[in-house]
Amino acid sequence: MVSGVIFQVFYGLMGSWTAYLISCLYVEYRSRKEKENVNFKNHVIQWFEVLDGLLGPFWKGVGLAFNCTFLLFGSVIQLIACGSNIYYINDHLDKRTWTYIFGACCAFTVFIPSFHNYRIWSFLGLAMTTYTAWYLTIAAIVNGQIPDVKHSGPTKLVLYFTGATNILYTFGGHAVTVEIMHAMWKPRKFKWVYLVATLYVYTLTLPSAIAVYWAFGDQLLDHANAFALLPRSGARDFAVVLMLIHQFITFGFACTPLYFVWEKVTGFHTSRNILVRAIVRLPVVLPIWFFAIIFPFFGPINSAIGALLVTFTVYIIPAAAHMATYRTTFARENAVEKPPRFLKSWAATYLLNLFVVLWTLVVGFGFGGWASITNFVHQINTFGLFAKCYQCQPKKPPTH
Template identity: 75%
Template sequence: MVREQGDEAMVADGKEDEVGVMGIGAAADGGDEHHGGGGGFSMKSFLWHGGSVWDAWFSCASNQVAQVLLTLPYSFSQLGMLSGILLQIFYGFLGSWTAYLISVLYVEYRSRKEKEGVSFKNHVIQWFEVLDGLLGPYWKAAGLAFNCTFLLFGSVIQLIACASNIYYINDRLDKRTWTYIFGACCATTVFIPSFHNYRIWSFLGLGMTTYTAWYLAIAALINGQVSAIPTHQFPIHFLHALFGEIMHAMWKPAKFKYIYLMATLYVFTLTLPSAAAMYWAFGDELLNHSNAFSLLPKNAWRDAAVILMLIHQFITFGFACTPLYFVWEKVIGMHDTKSIFKRALARLPIVVPIWFLAIIFPFFGPINSAVGALLVSFTVYIIPALAHILVYRTASARNNAAEKPPFFLPSWTGMFLVNLFIVVWVLVVGFGLGGWASMVNFVKQIDTFGLFAKCYQCPKPPVPVAAQSPAPLPHH
């Protein structure tokens, strides 16, 4: 019955008003049919208040692809073609499974709390709160630490990527200077209240990355093969996770598990052709070019792709930072404040360390790899799988579960075995081998370019003719 009624929430009069898993008030408001403070059409609601399944799909797909579109060819150069394709598909479906687990635990937590009379009006439920409510403070601390660190460096990556991409249009300024400029631009995301308000941006962002993906694939094929294709090693993770906050922004969060899978399938159509084509064309050269744009010829098509990715990265920066804003607001007691300007001012301290880290470590390809192996391994895979096992370890919990096992795996034992496999696999292969490989590469970048690198992987300027050594005089 809970599943039928859904985790319903509405947006009324420009303010989030969470209704809850028990469907309280749903009949009066019609679930996700009416939102925005009335039955009539409102441009503000259309552009600003997103919580439908489509909004969630655009958010998931847009955030999964993000800057990874430009760094995945670099990952393929470390993995090899076949390993790269197979591992991307494998981890894509693995991520969809753990997204399903997170959605189940979210519904379980919210169901239990609302039965106790807890209201989530003007309060965004986050993943660490779900862990706290179901498993206790130690799990809350682990979830908070991994998720916040992951999102922090995810924001750093987007900021570095902005500077890296704009450099391929305008190289009169070095990448470090561009990082200063885009740091100030991205700081404006403090004015966007929540994930509800990214409706139009999510839609546009996915359109932009779709263009960029097919530009990379077509441009690489037209360019042709320029080097041999060696095979390298070790898996690199590339999925992004903002599950809790995106679900909370939905009017029917119980549908999230299906949405994430559909988003993953669409992302495959973007990342696999573009990464495979780039690797086929450039092979080993990608090992020293973590941004795919750097190997493609400068023309109007590439400039358009760069500009679209810049806009998308601004959006993704906001997506990654918003959960951090929420955590910080709760710490300082500002989360329930209705004034957008007061909340924006309170959020600014979150942007400063992101800005600083982007200037210290400007090598986003290696950072992507390290974040994936060391943080995403736990945030996206290990913690959700372990949490699901522990929450439903007793017969009582299983009998009273808000959601039963899915139709394709109706046995609780089967679910526990799948979750146990994920924990062991990701711990050994992802965190262990992947973490070792990514850290070796990260240290190598620091040794090669140093901290605060002014222009990471920029082409070296030609040596002036006057500065070249004169040819030796002939001997007679």
Template identity: 60%
Template structure:
């Protein structure tokens, strides 16, 4: 930091000695020739200064509009974009496993539980950052704070290890699911190649995401991604609504405990997008606003997931049990093809945002996170994409893998650890008084905060982890037994 301070001192000193081109240049010795030369120099300085200012102004405007976003709206874009994309296509499948009533209840329950645990993460981040910046105001000028660092700074090395294991594993697997989803989705436009080949192709394309430095730089991408998924959600809703009546359609609901809790954990997984909370918050100019930003993101997502899941399941019923990807039940036409292409593009964007924390962890491990040469950081990220790519080809079970990740990783990473950590950090009255984020107005009591955290922990341990692991892992093992690892074309219809 010493060299950094010297650099800033040098810049400040340099700025004080910069010539003031707006003041007249003195005439030396009263000679006309020198006066003329001085006027020419003055005018040239004016022109150069104007050109430089105009260039800097245009470049700054471009960056502020398209590249460098840190407002609450930018955070909403990023939060919404990471929260919903390919998982939208699996909700009708989950509704077929759960039944209509349970599907709606679990969406609402896990959506609002996610908002609460996101609030816990926001609170801990605020305490950690305030403490660190009190020690060193420039501590995070070139450093992106991550969830495991918050846990380590507030609670010690064991919590840090738990955070880095569960969060890295979750985001790695979620990025893998995006690649699997690309292969599964594009197959519905062009089935001349098997899903495995499409996964190989699009996994290679995901390497370009290493070029995007931080969550600051996703403004345009996240905005377009939300528009794309909004179109897809309403395509599913409208297409299912106007589709011809399916003969002998049935809505049996859950047939066994494995199906029921597999569907429930897929929804649990779907509302686990706040695993990227800290990275998105750190990109904000006012990070404390994120707790409301995430609530608004979830409310918007409900307008996409509930209508589409309800109408598709109601139209096709138990048929959805054999089609984890909702596109599989719709006839090929230009509207479906548009939805497929737009969803595919959003999956690229979500891959970048979901993979970002893993990229940053890997950069820090290699010691290049603070490098002034971004090309080194980009190159360092490539092995992460290659590892994700390989796993996506090996386990291409779109749908069942979501549930397994939800029960094994989402439960701990974004529900159990945040709630437990918040309770431990604020266990003493002095800590509660010093906490930056006090209980919200509608609660006004630390006791209620502890009760809510305890209820979430008990529910997630029993339903999400306990029953969820049993059901989702059994379902995943059944898929592996049926199709094998490196399956060529998972759930592809037989060609006649």
């Protein structure tokens, strides 16, 4: 448990640093383009465009591939979570059927034009996750420890690094940083907003994780969804409903950048006709729906995506791109954003970026990738593809 807490703090701070790097590159790109009198009216700037403008087509291609793939599977994870959570309120339908239903519901996000329209939803999502996290904390403490609870933790390296990579995924959600910054009136404040948000997330994740682990111990190794372990109550059902709404919002957050990319490919990005853009966006939802049905492994898929995609998308590429952008003396002297005060120099910034790249490459992608893929293959061998009800307990026969 101690190492889990340390990993949460460490990856949270490292995620805040790379979010800061992305914000610096966005501000640099926009500043250069505005000097060239480029007009961004009716155009949303995206990460791959920042990489293209600052570093060229190779970086654009790499950034686009990783970013789109991560956001696609990030949307898949939200859809899987919907099917998994609602099952603990209504188990008359299996998780796969619920995923079909929520896939259709989430498809309505095609009608939400941009991140400007998610402002109020963001605040509501914050309230929902706050309630759910503190419900888990209080419910675990009130219900107490289960009989003969064991706290042996992960007994194999595979389980240890799978868990660590799951945490890396949790604090790697800033793949939509550029799109969110573009929707802000004062984009430069994003780096501080993100840091404060990370500190607030600690108040939600740490107490709930510690309390639930204290109460259920090793049972969590076989139950990816904590709702499955808590007794049913009105408070639990309310938490599940709130998380379903939150996951709908998060699905929109993850999928909207994909909508933008597809609109630009098809030539409809600047259209002001919401209905036309919604119809154009619909094909993006179909592969998400399909992958959520074929890989319903709530939990293991998070760590697999974390190791294979999050590592590069929001850690390695931003750190490497920042070093490449400011590699020349001229670029450093004319940088819009100078190194932060606590580092004071470009040399220290480069060293920190190099550490992020090497650590993520070796621990996150290397060990994490090995562990996550091993665990993912185990889930496929155990439950099979298109699993009807992943980790569901056998239903008790009706009593007469």
